[in-house]
Amino acid sequence: VGQLEYIHLSAPFVAVRNKEVNLTAVLWPSQVGTVTYIWWIGNNTEQPVITLEGSIACTFSREGINTVTVQVSAGNTILQDRKTIAVHEYFQSHLLAFSSNLDDHNPDVAEWRLDVSRVIKNSLIQATGVREDQLLVTVLPGLPTAAEFFLLPDKQLTEGKPEKSSAHLDQLSEVLLSALNQNLVQFTLRPGVQVTVYAAHLSAAPLVDTSENHSGSAMLMLLSVVVVGLAVFVIYKFKR
The missing domain is CATH 2.60.40.10 (Immunoglobulins)
Incomplete structure (x- = not known):
């Protein structure tokens, strides 16, 4: 102890x-x-x-x-x-990845992550024109360096309605992901160190609580594993 x-x-x-x-x-x-x-x-x-x-x-x-x-x-x-x-009430999120040179300068401390989060947010705003109050960015602990951005709906535009919020966030998401996929989001960490920001190849977080869908997907995956396991067992017994 x-x-x-x-x-x-x-x-x-x-x-x-x-x-x-x-x-x-x-x-x-x-x-x-x-x-x-x-x-x-x-x-x-x-x-x-x-x-x-x-x-x-x-x-x-x-x-x-x-x-x-x-x-x-x-x-x-x-x-x-x-x-x-x-x-x-509503948001969408996506994971971000970076060119490998960022890892060489990542001390993995909270202050550095906070500073780089601000730089990434400003780079995303400059590349896409998304409003500052509709975007949040956080760099995640650990290596390799990863981050996550969160998109928030315009309440006046969507009137707080789920359907309008969903459509609005989908539009914002398309704008940001398009810029990321075209390598338009970059920032200078220090003189001579230019970092490119990419969209990580993982699905976005749900707009709202969709636990029923998640549980359904998990059940489907579990059933698939069981079926494959039974098939392997039957083949094994048949060969014996």
């Missing part, structure tokens, strides 16, 4: 209003004896939640920026970490 040296609060950068999200406190080292966690959720700083587990589920009922804080007590050590979560 070692002494607690560092904690990291893992939380989503953007969340859907009234949809449950998970917050997790990651400790280093992981084995530090008995640990107490104190959580301040959203903008309610007067009623913290105390747990003995390093994760907690919560929902946010209002759109806007919410702050979540965890304080970890282990022995004589008390450490704290804080994150902000942007809560919205």
